[in-house]
Amino acid sequence: MDDRNVSVKEIRQSENRFLSSDIFESGQHVFPRRNGEGVLREEARDIPLYHRCDVLVVGGGPSGTAAALAAARTGAEVVVLERYNHLGGLSTGGVVIWIDRMTDWEGRQVVRGFAEEAIGRLPPEAVAGPDRTLWGVRDPDLAKYWRLRTSAFHGIVTWAPTIDPERLKLTSQEMLIEAGVRIVFHSWAAMPVVQDGAVEGVIFESKEGRQAIMAKVVVDCTGDGDIFARAGASFEADIEEGDVHHSMNTGFMLGGVDMETWLTFRGTEEQAFADFNTLGREQLGFFQTPYVSWRNDIALFLGPRQSGLSALNVDDMTEVEIRSHRFMQSHCEFFRKHAPGFKDAYMLLSAPQLGVRHTRRLAGVGRIERSQWGSGAIQPDEVGVSPSVSPKFPVLSVPYGALVPLRLNGLLAAGRHISCDANSHGFMREIPQCWLTGQAAGAAAGIAANRGVTPRDVEIAELQSTLRAQGAFVRDAADCHSSEDRNRDKDGSLPVQSD
Structure with missing residues (x-):
């Protein structure tokens, strides 16, 4: 390959980045420009109905696996549609086996629920990381040791293990089967079925041809927002050239x-x-x-x-x-x-x-924004808690509204394409956060299907109670105490994620 017109940007190590890699941009391709022009008209045809269910999860990656399990545990009948031959997405088939931080800077695990259960079910030899007694430790020698092993940041030991991807594939699969989820592998979602502004199912392609699955609620866990975008929901797709998060x-x-x-x-x-x-x-x-x-x-x-x-x-x-x-x-x-x-x-x-980091982000009823990082405020519709990007900030409250489209009904979104700004996307796209939002979306979808309401009308108190019963860490907004005077970003600088 001719790389003469390729530019390289070195991302140097800093207090905010402990593992670095070159980033490069190029307009060149191995193959010449394609010569297809015009359109072909496809003949109208009837599409066989594969299945009807309460909740259809499109995409079996981190968010989709968590969503399917959470929905099934509400008693809903659930189908997960996955284009590959395994669950786990980037955490397995993408070999992103370094699972990012799940603890706050004091060592408390805040990404729990599905994340804690799935990792806890792996055999000891399939997980590498610091013992629980070390989480939050600031000893320089221990931090140096674990920094090189992807589990210490800013001089603090955290819970950010590496895992065996084959074991996680199997564990994820067995968890869903035990919960009664119908898994459909080797199937690629093509188009949503939309009626009167609501998603009612998905048309998919497989070796059996073109078929449809109809559902009371669809959860888009494609990572790229394929379903909500094709259904007409608003989204953002801004890309910053050379940014690690968009490579x-x-x-x-x-x-x-x-x-x-x-x-x-x-x-x-x-x-x-x-x-x-x-x-x-x-x-x-x-x-x-x-x-x-x-x-x-x-x-x-x-x-x-x-x-x-x-x-x-x-x-x-x-x-x-x-x-x-x-x-x-x-x-x-x-x-x-x-x-x-x-x-x-x-x-x-x-x-x-x-390994895709960014494509689309939903325009949601709620949104996670850079301006929220320093307040420590608990959102009234909190469905989980994300670790912050540095000790300068408190943990971040993740709102249910970030999973709900502005206008489109019958659908929720979870994973790296939730509603957030470009800065917040840098960490909300990570695997633990995908587990977190997937579990929240799945639980909400199950409740909506069971109650016969749209996802936007789910009672927040019931959703939060359901998530807590499933082991997720969800706080009560009544306990909110602003921490603006502490943890404020003094210089306004933006910390950078390592991957």
């Missing part, structure tokens, strides 16, 4: 490594590590150092990150995949030759799923 890549893993040897090198030989990075950029152009995984003999790579390309454009998505596969080979060869602990490395797996 893509296909993750990959190298096997046969010794990560402890690598981490010792990285943590103790500062100049040699800097020289190694310089050499990598000189020889490869685009470069990333590895993340730890749940095993010492497997290294995880979640870059180099590629910006300026859209996950809603099939040519751009193809381009990212082609580049990422080439990066996997070049990184494996370079690390095998130059990196301590990698002399026997081999290409183990490139992710089956493209």
